[in-house]
Amino acid sequence: MTKAELYKKACMLPLLPGVYIIRDKSGTIIYIGKAKRLRIRVSQYFREGVPHDNKVSQMIAHAYAFDVIVCQSEFEALVLEASQIKAHTPKYNILLKDDKGYSYIKVTRDEWPRLSFTLQKEDDGAEYIGPYTSSFAARQMAETAMDAFLLPRCSRRFPQEIGRGRPCLNAHIGKCMAVCSGRISRENYEQAVKSAVHLIRYGKKDILKTLNERMLEASDRLEFETAALIRDQIAAITKVTAGQKVVVDPDVEMDVVALAGTPGSVCAAVLRFREGRLTDKREFLFHDTADIAAVREEFLPRYYLDDEQIPKVIAVDELPPDVDALQQALNEKRGSEVQLYVPQRGDKAHLVEMAHTNAVERLARESGRYAREEKLLDELAQVLGLPKPPRTIESYDISNWGDGTSVCGMVTFRDGKPYKAGYRKFKMKTVAGTDDYASLAETVSRRAAEYEKYSEMAANGEPSSNYFGQKPDLLLMDGGRGQVSAAKAALAGTALADVPLYGMVKDDHHRTRAIVDSEGREIAINMNRGTFTFVTAIQDETHRFANAYRKQQMKQKSYSSTLTEVPGVGPKTAKALMAQFKSVSAVKEATPDQLENTPGVGRQMAQTIYEYFHPQG
Missing domain, CATH: 3.40.1440.10 (GIY-YIG endonuclease)
Structure with a gap:
């Protein structure tokens, strides 16, 4: 129609x-x-x-x-x-996604469990509490629990390092129970971790009562060290929670919502107050719109009527036109009356101003960030003569070491920023010895083949989220005419042959000097400060990534050669041991039964390896 x-x-x-x-x-x-x-x-x-x-x-x-x-x-x-x-989930309705993703609090299942804040949930057997929509809240809860129960934050491994060395500064200033000292029993430590998890899940009210009971019981049993530890935990919980400033009535659950806009975006900021304290801050950006009233009208019901917990009080900067219907919906979902209103004066009016300030600041940051990156990419396109700014840039660098082995690091910049999901590592398969040109040719050929594979899958109705299925807008080689010429020849006839290709040339002091095009002509960039700084950042990041991969490979080779000194252990078995235990020190600490679980290692070989590292055993 x-x-x-x-x-x-x-x-x-x-x-x-x-x-x-x-x-x-x-x-x-x-x-x-x-x-x-x-x-x-x-x-x-x-x-x-x-x-x-x-x-x-x-x-x-x-x-x-x-x-x-x-x-x-x-x-x-x-x-x-x-x-x-x-x-x-229609395309043009607002999407309620902030930029934080999900966060978790991780509790390992080791002999001496460790608690930590993490952004990723892995399949490692650990217990993950969450997900939390706010990293602010998750990190604060993890820190509070560790402070309250004096849990270790260091990288020491327990029980292996118990009794080795002095306790760290955290123990001396009363922020850690000093497991490493050997004075904390495993039972008391496990109980502290369980109590920390309880504090995270249910808050401080129940846990303080439980801890007081346990302290009295320990004292009655004349277990004075345990009683003293629990006493310190009670004091720490009281101190930590008292240190958080009360800004509203402690008995009131309250959200504060305010919106701000620019000619091209709107931001909604939500401040959450629980037990009188600020527990969370969330910001939602809506691009391609300047209509704050329309966003507000859609945002409030979407945010609260989806899966969000509804507080008793919601203070806003302005009421939506459908306030009566929204009020009725909020009351029904909560099961009791919700106060939805605009504070006119006093502390709550100041909190609305604070939420509005947060929204304005976020828009300012986004506006400045986008403006800087757009300007950089526009300037780079002009310098290189590209028809449009290169949104996705891939950069390659070869790194060699003494035995003639080579690797290549590939980094990706998207919209002017490093895009870690597009980073890749290449180990040479066909190149013998040190040959940067041949190594670069092999790498870009493999990159083109991967793109063609995923493009064909997408054409056959099997799309993939693998980054290699995306076509870059610009290819940069670390090097001059030779590297560019080798890459150009390797890409000829492939699906990436039409992607602009340039080299990044360094001077005698290993600083970026110029760019070389596919015809071998140099383009000076030192007069364009933005482009010069941006290209230098790309070249430095590519060099760092390639070198880090080379050092990693050298380290693994070195570790493997240490294992091959064990009688009967060849390169293949050494590689299997490294894959199983990740480090030579872990192999040394392993029992014969654990060693035997390694593919290719039988009972006799496991005993030989164990006796080699434990000559007095």
Whole structure:
């Protein structure tokens, strides 16, 4: 349907509340909204001459049809809209994603468990508490629990390093129980970790009561060291929690929400207060829109009616137009009355100002960051004569060592920043000896082959998220004419042959001097400070990454050669041992039974290895 036809259809809608569903030409739902009066709201999208921001204009341009669901009330429409958006996640509805990802608190299952904050959940058998949507809250809880129960933060391994060396500074200033001293029993340590986990999961109220009971019991049993340890833990919990400033009534659960905007983006900041203290801060960015009122109207129900816990009080900078329906929905979901209001004066009004300041600061940071990176990429495109700024840049460097072995490091910059998911390591398969040109040719040939493989899979309906399935906008080689010429010849006839290719030339002091194009011509960049600094950063990062990989390989080779000194252990067995235990020291500490679990190592070989490292055993 044309825009005029859609407008004509919209003018026939009733003046009743409801939900409207807009679809594109393929029938895919691209936007879901609610309206107090369907005819007025929907017709505004398709009436000629009505101004819209960039995001809404894009949605209208792709709109081909729409449906409506008439509801009995605005409240019913709001609840239905929230459920439909959650079910379909339309492209042009706001996505409630902050930039933090999920965070966890990790508790290992070692003999002496360790507690830590982490951003990744791994399949390593550890217990993971979470996920938390805020790294701020997760990190604060982990730090509080470790402070309260005096848990170690160091890298020492227990029980291997118990009794070795002096306790660290944390023990001397009362922030660690000093497991390394040998004075802490494993039972007391495990109980401290369990109590820390309980504090994280349930808060301080129950744990203080439990600890007081355990302290009295230990004292009655004349276990004075245990009682003293628990006493210190109680004191630490009290001190840590008292050190957090109370900013609102301790009995009130409260969220503070404020929005701010620029000509191209809107940011919503949410401050969460629990037990009178700030426990979390979240920021949500919405690009391609400047309509703060429209974002607010959609954000509040989406945020609270999805899966978010609803507090007793929600203080906002401005109420949405559908406040009565939203109020009713919040009350029903919480099961009790929620106070949704705009504070006019006092401490809570100041907190709303604080949330607004956070939103403004975030927009300022984003605006400055994007502006700097856009400028850098534009300048680089002009210097190199590229038709458009290179969003994805790949850089390659060969690193050699004395025995003629070579490796290559590949780093990726996306939108002007290092993109670690695009980093790759290459070990030469076909090149014998030290030959930078041949090694670079092998590397880029393998890169092109990987791209072609994943492109074919995507064409056959099997798309992959592997980075190698993406085509870069610019290829940079660490080196001059020779390196560029070798890479160009290797890429000829491949799917990457049309990607602009340049070399990064260094001077006698190993500093970036110029860029060499695929025809061997030098382009001076020292007059363009931004480009010079950016290319130098890319070259330095590539060199660092390639060298780190070379050193890693050398270290593994060195470790393997140490193991080959054991009678009967050849390179293959040494490699298997390193794969199993990760380090020579771990092999030395392993028991015969543990060594026997290594592929290719039988009982007799395991005993030989053990006796070699334990001659007095």
